[in-house]
Amino acid sequence: MTPVLAARAVERRYGRRVALAPTDFQLERGELVVLVGPNGAGKSTLLSLLAGVLPPTGGLVESSHPPPSVGWAPQRPALYGHLSPRENVELFARLAELDDAVGSATAVLDLVGLTAEDQRAVELSVGNQQRLNLALALLGDPDVLLLDEPSASLDPKQRDRLWKLLLERRARGQTAVLATHSLEESARLASRAVMLVDGLVVREGTPAEIASAMAL
Amino acid sequence: MAAIPLLLAKDLRRLARSPLLLAALVVYPLLIALLVGLVVRYAGERPRVALVDRANLPQTILVGERRFDLKRLFEEASEVDLVRMSADRANRELETGRVLAVLTIPQDFSVRLRGLRASPRLVLRTSTGALGARVTEKMRALVYAINLKLQKAYIEANLGYVRLLRKGGSGKIGRSRLTVIGLERAERELQALARSSDPDVAGPARELAQFVRQVNGAVGQVGEFLRATANPIQLDTNARAGRTWVLSAQVQAYALALALAFVAVILGAAVVTAEREEQTLGRLVRGLIGLGTLVVEKIVLVALVGTLIAVALALGFGLVVEIGGVSGGQPWARVPLLLPGLALASAAFGALGVLVGALAREAGAAMLLALLVGLPVALAGVIPEGAFAFSDWLRAAVPFTHAVDLATAALYDPSPWGGVVRQAAWLLGLTLVLAGLARVAARRLLT
Numbered sequence: 001m002t003p004v005l006a007a008r009a010v011e012r013r014y015g016r017r018v019a020l021a022p023t024d025f026q027l028e029r030g031e032l033v034v035l036v037g038p039n040g041a042g043k044s045t046l047l048s049l050l051a052g053v054l055p056p057t058g059g060l061v062e063s064s065h066p067p068p069s070v071g072w073a074p075q076r077p078a079l080y081g082h083l084s085p086r087e088n089v090e091l092f093a094r095l096a097e098l099d100d101a102v103g104s105a106t107a108v109l110d111l112v113g114l115t116a117e118d119q120r121a122v123e124l125s126v127g128n129q130q131r132l133n134l135a136l137a138l139l140g141d142p143d144v145l146l147l148d149e150p151s152a153s154l155d156p157k158q159r160d161r162l163w164k165l166l167l168e169r170r171a172r173g174q175t176a177v178l179a180t181h182s183l184e185e186s187a188r189l190a191s192r193a194v195m196l197v198d199g200l201v202v203r204e205g206t207p208a209e210i211a212s213a214m215a216l
Numbered sequence: 217m218a219a220i221p222l223l224l225a226k227d228l229r230r231l232a233r234s235p236l237l238l239a240a241l242v243v244y245p246l247l248i249a250l251l252v253g254l255v256v257r258y259a260g261e262r263p264r265v266a267l268v269d270r271a272n273l274p275q276t277i278l279v280g281e282r283r284f285d286l287k288r289l290f291e292e293a294s295e296v297d298l299v300r301m302s303a304d305r306a307n308r309e310l311e312t313g314r315v316l317a318v319l320t321i322p323q324d325f326s327v328r329l330r331g332l333r334a335s336p337r338l339v340l341r342t343s344t345g346a347l348g349a350r351v352t353e354k355m356r357a358l359v360y361a362i363n364l365k366l367q368k369a370y371i372e373a374n375l376g377y378v379r380l381l382r383k384g385g386s387g388k389i390g391r392s393r394l395t396v397i398g399l400e401r402a403e404r405e406l407q408a409l410a411r412s413s414d415p416d417v418a419g420p421a422r423e424l425a426q427f428v429r430q431v432n433g434a435v436g437q438v439g440e441f442l443r444a445t446a447n448p449i450q451l452d453t454n455a456r457a458g459r460t461w462v463l464s465a466q467v468q469a470y471a472l473a474l475a476l477a478f479v480a481v482i483l484g485a486a487v488v489t490a491e492r493e494e495q496t497l498g499r500l501v502r503g504l505i506g507l508g509t510l511v512v513e514k515i516v517l518v519a520l521v522g523t524l525i526a527v528a529l530a531l532g533f534g535l536v537v538e539i540g541g542v543s544g545g546q547p548w549a550r551v552p553l554l555l556p557g558l559a560l561a562s563a564a565f566g567a568l569g570v571l572v573g574a575l576a577r578e579a580g581a582a583m584l585l586a587l588l589v590g591l592p593v594a595l596a597g598v599i600p601e602g603a604f605a606f607s608d609w610l611r612a613a614v615p616f617t618h619a620v621d622l623a624t625a626a627l628y629d630p631s632p633w634g635g636v637v638r639q640a641a642w643l644l645g646l647t648l649v650l651a652g653l654a655r656v657a658a659r660r661l662l663t
Contacts, residue, residue, distance in 0.1 A: 053662065055662060078495030092499065
């Protein structure tokens with residue numbers, strides 16, 4: 001089976017500091033993979049490299065043909081603070097040249113349940129900014145979602161909404177990679193877990209296997 | 217390229233929603249213009265010069281037959297601000313730079329002045345360097361002005377002697393009192409003798425009378441000669457409501473360029489680092505737009521905002537000129553010619569700002585760097601031509617010089633096209649080079 005996204009010996013260095021050692025990673029269609037590991041393990045770096053936000057200093061990232069559409073939600077919300085949630089989503093929808101920018105914006109705002117349309121994004125609570133961040137990642141219903149700690153600042157209700165959404169997408173055969181510290185999240189959602197420590201992939205397996213390894 | 221209008225609209229909306237930033241963008245250039253005006257005013261101010269009066273000048277002094285209020289002549293000198301003080305204090309203040317020069321009136325000044333023979337002397341000591349040279353020029357102007365007034369007195373005194381010689385009577389020449397019969401009376405006396413029946417008396421008397429008449433005629437023209445030789449060229453001054461320095465074409469061009477230099481460089485650095493600060497750069501470069509397009513969009517944004525601000529400044533300046541009834545007025549017809557130049561200048565400065573922002577990456581560092589870069593860029597533009605070996609290269613390499621020259625040409629040159637096109641080409645070239653560098657540096661924003 002051809003992977004949707006694949007990292008081949010991909011690495012990222014900042015001068016002499018290694019953020020991610022040469023790493024191989026494959027993402028199959030319909031998978032929901034979680035990246036776990038302590039702070040600074042390289043989870044966000046790997047997601048950024050897969051998303052094409054960060055250029056690798058070594059190796060390469062490949063994708064299937066035709067390339068999949070990829071939605072990305074970084075750990076810190078990436079949005080224009082002086083625009084309202086709707087203005088943010090509509091702007092990115094237009095930049096992505098979606099056929100119906102207004103309709104697409106409405107759809108993703110409904111998906112994350114964000115209604116504060118008159119407020120500027122910078123005035124939203126941290127949780128609502130994260131919902132907007134997720135809405136932007138969901139624009140155009142991408143084939144692959146790359147989410148960096150998406151539930152970290154969500155309240156339980158919104159977290160459940162997100163999990164439900166991700167499970168529905170998985171059921172439709174859509175793909176996702178999540179970085180998380182939550183073993184519960186990993187166990188509830190993931191088909192596979194990858195553990196990183198100090199910029200190295202140290203273990204791969206089922207969420208239960210990784211949870212056991214982490215407990216040790 | 218369809219992304220550029222979308223991002224432009226977003227950035228303009230963002231500016232419109234930041235009242236403080238918007239106010240700063242409008243107020244800042246006005247402040248710059250005001251500061252330029254103040255600097256110019258300071259530049260035109262009278263230098264402070266110590267006056268050490270060793271002659272203890274009396275309130276008035278008699279030169280020839282005219283009485284001079286010499287103290288007032290010095291104190292009302294418009295060229296410098298003369299401050300009376302002791303010699304010791306004057307020396308101290310010259311050393312500490314509180315005065316730029318010390319003008320000493322020697323003890324024998326009044327005596328020499330009254331004597332009308334040897335020229336009285338003033339002694340000027342200045343600080344070294346450019347300011348000292350400037351004070352020397354101002355003092356020369358002061359001495360010239362006083363000399364002009366004294367010259368009239370000297371001429372009047374000398375004409376008094378001539379009058380005495382011609383008309384006769386009693387008078388003083390220097391300190392000597394004397395009584396003379398005068399040329400006119402001498403001629404009359406000789407003509408009387410010429411009518412004598414004694415040919416030995418009448419003949420020489422007639423010749424002498426003719427000689428005295430010739431001398432009298434020649435001496436009668438001495439006044440004209442004296443005035444002519446004292447003032448071979450005379451300057452008639454006629455003060456009109458002309459442009460002051462503050463409202464001069466040069467200051468207008470400098471104020472425009474200076475305002476653009478700071479606003480555009482800072483704005484360029486701010487808008488590009490804002491994309492990184494808000495993390496949106498990551499979203500944009502994931503296939504939505506390239507870094508090159510982003511750099512172009514930011515430069516276009518700065519060009520747009522910079523042009524609006526510069527036009528507002530030019531219009532404000534023009535209104536002040538019109539309301540002030542300054543002669544010549546604002547060349548309104550030239551404003552359309554100025555517009556493309558302002559846009560190009562804004563773009564060049566904006567490209568520099570984007571480059572600075574890309575190099576600095578973080579907003580705080582970018583702002584600081586933009587300020588640090590803006591100042592030398594402006595100063596490099598005001599280095600006089602040929603000041604040192606590479607000064608002309610340096611001047612040519614910064615947009616400031618070309619922005620000033622373009623604004624001056626567009627507004628005030630009788631034939632502006634040559635200057636405008638040449639400077640516009642320079643600004644376009646600099647914009648392209650700086651934009652290229654900014655595109656290369658923009659990769660740093662992703663890390």
